[in-house]
Amino acid sequence: MKCIGLLGGSSDQATADYYRQLNLLVKQRLGGFNTAELVITSMNFAISEYCVRNEKWDELGEYLANRAKALELAGADFYLCVSNTLHCTAPRFTAATKLPFLHIADPTASAIRNAGLTRVALLGTLPTMSSDFMRGRFESQHGLHVLVPAVNEMRTIDGIIFDELDQGVLTERSKAVFLDIIDGMHTQGAQGIILGCTEIPLLVKQADRPSIPLFDTMALHVQAAVEMALA
Template identity: 45%
Template sequence: MKTIGIIGGMSWESSAQYYAIINRAVRDRLGSPHSARILMHSLDFAPIAQMQADGEWEQLGEAMAGSARALEAGGADCLLIATNTMHKLADEVEEACDLPLIHIADSTADAVCEKGLTRVALLGTAFTMEQDFYRDRLEEHHGLDVIIPDNDDRAEVHRIIYEELIAGEVRDTSREAYREIIERLVDQGAQGVILGCTEIMLLISQSDSPVPIFDTTELHALAAVEFALS
């Protein structure tokens, strides 16, 4: 079994989900009492979130590169960035070490394409929805047509992530807000919805959407298991 290296803590709420999903999948594949070989370099999210808000992406890139080097030195065989937003710095992570990076957008797009869908909605932080690093990966590498919510809906999606979900708060009112946003995106032709923030899976499941939901946290974690057991 190969060792999975995870850059985590952004937030730890979703990093904990990665740990659980990976270990459950390994147990299911190999039987009890098997568990996964995992190294996690968990960062303090408070300064990370502030640097995101301040647009200090060069400093963030240095932090992510440092995590990648630490995991490589510790014996990891691959890397996961356990957050969609910080894949903005995927190039910096790949350049910092010789380990293969399992990209969250690729594992998600593969699942979308397997269902034969071509037009998907993307929910996530404002950075993920509005900047091109994520949508371009989906569109240019995988041929998907990606739509995002309007300005007000994007602001609400982002607010709920940073004010509630990263703190482990799951509110029925916020679930209803997401459901309404999803309905509007479906009305615009979305055939599926990508939960493009690793915390959204705490709030939204398939029962909240009339079209297929693609949980990036689970899809990314399972892609790491496939690598580890290959």
């Protein structure tokens, strides 16, 4: 089994869920007492939050590059970043090591294509929805057409993610907001919805909208990582 590296801490909620899901899936695949071989470097989320909200991308990239080097020194065979948003600096931090990097967009796009869909909506933090680092990869490398919510809805989603989900706060009010936006994007022609923040699945589940395919980037990332680790 290969050792999986986790670039974690953004947020601690998502990192804990990655750890749980990776171990659970390895146990399901191999049985017995088997669990995943993992090393985790957990960043200070306050640094990540400050850099994202103030668009300090160079500072964030340097910080993540140092964290990625720590994973390499700790013996990881390949690694993942537990945050969709922090993939905005992937060119910077992946250049800092020789480790293979499993980009969160790629297994998500594969699942969408395998479902026979081409037109999807992307929900996530404001940078994830408004910038090109995720949408561009989905469109240019995987041939998908990606829709995003209106600007005011983007800001609402971003606020819920940072002020509630990242703090472990789950409310029915915010869940209803997400579901209303999902319904609206579906009405606008989205065949499916990318839950493009690894905290969103803590609040919104496929069972909440069984008729609209929801693509959980964390779950798909975990599945791809386990396949890579066991190959």
